Amino acid sequence: MGIRERLLSIQSHVVFGYVGGRAAVFPLECLGYDVDVVNTVNYSNHAGYGNVGGTKTSAKELENIFKILEENELLAPTRLLTGYIPDAESLSAVNRIVQKLKEERPGLIYLLDPVMGDAGKLYVAADVVPVYKQMLPLATIIAPNWYEVELLTDTPMTDMPSLQKALLILHKKYQVPNVVISSIPLKPWLLAGLPSSISPPNDVDDHEDRADWLFCLSSSIVTISGDATPSHTHINGSKSIGCPSIVHAARVPLIPGYFSGVGDLFSAFLLSHFQPTVPIPLNSTSAVQTPQPPSEPTHVQTPFSYAASLALTKTHAILSKTHEYSLSLPEEERLPSDDELDIKNPMRKVRRMRGRELALIQNQDIIRGVGLSTANTRWMGKWESFWEN
């Protein structure tokens, strides 16, 4: 653990449970990063509980913190992660500091998670959307969900051409080199487009319904820079030359129920494991296991799809353990979602939420990659024909 990489994380803080910074910072620290932690809100718990205490950090407070950090020469991250920022004024303050950081250090690896909403519902102020659009060109990686891609690109994605169009907008108009969309419900048109070569993970049961799967897609603009980056040579020789991006995909079994903080955890893993200038497997800054991808052509990885594979594997494993734990609770603490009953008795929802907080602490071995191997990693498969569809 000799290398000291500093990562600046700007997202929410909750006292209880694991969303935002509380889902991301512990894993990042376990994986060897010194993390500077800016809290955009200080809440008692996440909004899913229905009843929330605490306050937002105002744009003025954020600016004051950034200013003093800068004066003290403490603002020198090599990586940056931004997540939940509740309003446009605060987001603009963050935008200004990111602009400045990026100008001063062009090598900064910035993962922008445009946390705006899910499943057609905004949970931040609507005027953050244009600010996020301004910020996209600063990002090295973005990790929106399906709905957030639609918001950022003004493109409802209903078929392969509209999905392609949305990705093109992100890559070309907004100049984002790396896009990942995770937790996508496997719509029939997506399944139909998916090549058979992107095989489901080892533990697949053939009889499982397609509704029992979620889908993860990564799209990466890879700059070929010659011998210096041996991990890129496979890509150089592939069919993808002339295509706007290298697309990978993977399916994971859907875990029933709604869990909070999963996206925040996924982003933390993705940023941790992304090593653009290091051959695969990564010489990580940490003592983590970093398995070698299998040699079959569909498993050829870009540095980005490699990081997405590890992020997917670890996030899914922690989610499975969390689900297992939540099933072990007394029945009254795991009553299923029922809007009418939940309204009548708010504690019904609160107890369900509590039982579904990510089991990060109990599963820190998963974070560190203990036992992770080539065989049990959920590899992103290369989607050769993506742009030909």
Added chain:
Amino acid sequence: MGIRERLLSIQSHVVFGYVGGRAAVFPLECLGYDVDVVNTVNYSNHAGYGNVGGTKTSAKELENIFKILEENELLAPTRLLTGYIPDAESLSAVNRIVQKLKEERPGLIYLLDPVMGDAGKLYVAADVVPVYKQMLPLATIIAPNWYEVELLTDTPMTDMPSLQKALLILHKKYQVPNVVISSIPLKPWLLAGLPSSISPPNDVDDHEDRADWLFCLSSSIVTISGDATPSHTHINGSKSIGCPSIVHAARVPLIPGYFSGVGDLFSAFLLSHFQPTVPIPLNSTSAVQTPQPPSEPTHVQTPFSYAASLALTKTHAILSKTHEYSLSLPEEERLPSDDELDIKNPMRKVRRMRGRELALIQNQDIIRGVGLSTANTRWMGKWESFWEN
């Protein structure tokens, strides 16, 4: 890692560096605790830099957070840690919630670190002192420094009788069962009182000056409860019967320079490793190594001195690594303290502070106890004759 213990931590947050919650929460999480994190301030960096941004959490904000946590049934810790709380109003809000928690759950293990000042200088508002005095009877453990003991007991400690008097006030008047004072400069009268049996650690160089040592003292009221607590039987048979407490002590080599957050880290380890109802060595909630104390009479441990031994060992090891790292920095980042030069050029101090931030992330193996054994633990030695002096 099956056991889920919840710990509520109420102390400061800084964006950059490791003091308060930033020094305590990561170690607590590594050691298997689910930590609920209440931030009493949200600062850019610790006060030692001279230039600080950010805001305090008001008493009203704290009360709102506690209220909602309670309404959501999320306030159910088995352990409690309170540290830096900047003013009497906020401290009173914390006092009220601690009172309530302690009434509801008498088994709550509460470590109160009365962070008020150091070396004769207060760095919180003076009116917190009486509030801390009110809170002392709620505590299972207190971890004041030398100056804070003097403040809490109104007793300047200048010789053995005044040290005994101060401890008696804490144990008898304020009903605190476990007191630890660490980082005590080894004054001549202390050294003179110390029995030769409390041997210096293995790596002692006989020629080292006494000024090169710090001293740690623990004092514990042990309730003998029979066969159910086998770890206590040694104490039952010892000379200490009739004495007000069992006192242990240890010396550690002084590491030159001032490091921040050391007390906060020590408290986190102390609370993590304190298992009052479990025989030594502890069946910890975590995967940590918990060595068996040597069998010599001076090494007989109470559950509290056992925890203090591990806390001392791990804190000292991390501090040594931090010091080693700070020495590796370019000269302009490690210029020694010099008040006049520091005033002329504030960045001189800032750079020194930055280089001395605890190297927690790089040394997480120490936190987990990797390689920790009976032989390399800095055992607290039993000070048999303490009350006879």
